[in-house]
Amino acid sequence: MAEAPIDYAAVYRALPGMVALLTPDLVYADVNEAFVSGTGRPREAVVGRFLFDVFPENPNDPEAVGARQLRASLRRVLSTGERDTMAVQRYDVENPERSGKWEERYWSPVNTPVLDPDGHVVLIVHRVEEVTELIRVRGGAGDGRGRMLEAELYARARELQELNNRLRQAHAREREVALALQEAMLPARRQVGHHRAAVRYRPAVGALNVCGDWYDLVDLVGGNRIGVSVGDVVGHGLAAAGVMGQLRSALTAASRVADGPAQALNVVGRYAHVVDGAESATAVTTFIDFDRHTITYSSAGHPPPVLLHHDGRVEFLDRATDPPLDARPDPAPRPEAATGFEPGATLVLYTDGLIERRREDIDTGLLRLAEALRRHRTQDPETLADTVLLELLPPGGATDDTALVVVRL
Structure with a gap:
C-alpha cells in the first residue's frame, strides 16, 4: 500500500515555533500560525510587506540595535548561503492594539537559507523564539532579582554581539591584506605574445573565505609557445595567499625549463613537500604550441x-589527471596528454569555485560551463570571461574563490 503524501504546507502551518519565510528582498512570503499568535499580527498584515516596515526599530530607544543586527544576519545568509544563528536579541515590538506603545521583548533568532539547484538563495527560513519570560523573572521579592538578571543577561548578550562584531572586523582586515597580497602576486591582465587572453579573479564572499586560487601565463622558451596554469591552495587568509605565491612562482620557473607540463608539475610536487600549507594543493598546466596547433597538458x-x-x-582535457601536488610521499612521474586545435578555438582554465555548488554533483557544474561556452563562443576573450562569471557564479557571490583564464587560440 502506497504511503499517503505528506502535506508540508499543513506541517508548516502547524509548527509549534514561530517561523516566517522571507524573500531575498526581505519581504514576508508566508508566516505560520505560531508566528501570527506570537506577534499578535494577522497574516494579511504581514505577508507581502518588508520585514522592517512590519517590525521597525523602537524610535524611543536610542541604543536599540535589534533591527541592525537582524539585517546583518540576513545579509550574511544571502551572501554565504549558510545558516546564521544569532545571539539573544532585544528587539522591542509596538503593541498592535496601542499605536506608539512599545513593549520590551527578547528573541532568539535563527536564519536558514533555502537554495535552488544552482545554489542561489530563494527563501530564508526565519525562526524566532521569544525568550522574554526567561529573561524576566517576575513576582514579589524576586522582582528585584529578576530585573538584575534581565539586565545581566542583556548585558552579556550585548557583550557577545560586540565581540562578534570585533572578530568580524579583524577578519575583514585580514581579508583585505590577503587580497592585496594575492593580487600583487598574480600577473596582470595582458596579452601573451600576440595572443589574446583574459584573466579574472573573484574572491569568495565573507570575511573568512579568502583562499589560495591563482593563475599564470608565461612565454615558453623555443617556438611560438605559451604556458597557461591555474591552481588552488586549501585554506584561508594570509597563510593560503602566501602558499599560493610560492607554488605559482615555482611552477612559473619550472615551466620555462621543463620538457612538458608533466615534468613541470613533478618539480612543483617535490617542492610542495617542503612548503607548510601546501597539503592537497591542486594545479593544472597546459603548454600551447601555436605552430603545431597542439595543447599538451597535465593535471x-x-x-x-x-x-x-x-x-x-x-572537449574536456581530462586524459592526464593525477592526485594533488603533495599527495604522494614518494613523487612519481605524472601523466601527460595532448590534443589538437584549429585557429579560432578557445582554451578555458578555471578553479572549482566556478563550477562547484553545495549538494550538487560536479558533472552538473561542468555541463553548465560547457553550455555557457558553447552559447557564447563568438565573443572575444574579455567579454566571454565576464559572461561566464555572470552566468555561473551565484548573484551574491560564491563561497569559494574563483580564478578564470580564457585564451583565444
Whole structure:
C-alpha cells in the first residue's frame, strides 16, 4: 500500500515555533500560525510587506540595535548561503492594539537559507523564539532579582554581539591584506605574445573565505609557445595567499625549463613537500604550441581545462589527471596528454569555485560551463570571461574563490 503524501504546507502551518519565510528582498512570503499568535499580527498584515516596515526599530530607544543586527544576519545568509544563528536579541515590538506603545521583548533568532539547484538563495527560513519570560523573572521579592538578571543577561548578550562584531572586523582586515597580497602576486591582465587572453579573479564572499586560487601565463622558451596554469591552495587568509605565491612562482620557473607540463608539475610536487600549507594543493598546466596547433597538458587533482572548438564542440582535457601536488610521499612521474586545435578555438582554465555548488554533483557544474561556452563562443576573450562569471557564479557571490583564464587560440 502506497504511503499517503505528506502535506508540508499543513506541517508548516502547524509548527509549534514561530517561523516566517522571507524573500531575498526581505519581504514576508508566508508566516505560520505560531508566528501570527506570537506577534499578535494577522497574516494579511504581514505577508507581502518588508520585514522592517512590519517590525521597525523602537524610535524611543536610542541604543536599540535589534533591527541592525537582524539585517546583518540576513545579509550574511544571502551572501554565504549558510545558516546564521544569532545571539539573544532585544528587539522591542509596538503593541498592535496601542499605536506608539512599545513593549520590551527578547528573541532568539535563527536564519536558514533555502537554495535552488544552482545554489542561489530563494527563501530564508526565519525562526524566532521569544525568550522574554526567561529573561524576566517576575513576582514579589524576586522582582528585584529578576530585573538584575534581565539586565545581566542583556548585558552579556550585548557583550557577545560586540565581540562578534570585533572578530568580524579583524577578519575583514585580514581579508583585505590577503587580497592585496594575492593580487600583487598574480600577473596582470595582458596579452601573451600576440595572443589574446583574459584573466579574472573573484574572491569568495565573507570575511573568512579568502583562499589560495591563482593563475599564470608565461612565454615558453623555443617556438611560438605559451604556458597557461591555474591552481588552488586549501585554506584561508594570509597563510593560503602566501602558499599560493610560492607554488605559482615555482611552477612559473619550472615551466620555462621543463620538457612538458608533466615534468613541470613533478618539480612543483617535490617542492610542495617542503612548503607548510601546501597539503592537497591542486594545479593544472597546459603548454600551447601555436605552430603545431597542439595543447599538451597535465593535471594534479584539478578540474579539467575546457577546449572550445571553433565549431562549438566542447572537449574536456581530462586524459592526464593525477592526485594533488603533495599527495604522494614518494613523487612519481605524472601523466601527460595532448590534443589538437584549429585557429579560432578557445582554451578555458578555471578553479572549482566556478563550477562547484553545495549538494550538487560536479558533472552538473561542468555541463553548465560547457553550455555557457558553447552559447557564447563568438565573443572575444574579455567579454566571454565576464559572461561566464555572470552566468555561473551565484548573484551574491560564491563561497569559494574563483580564478578564470580564457585564451583565444
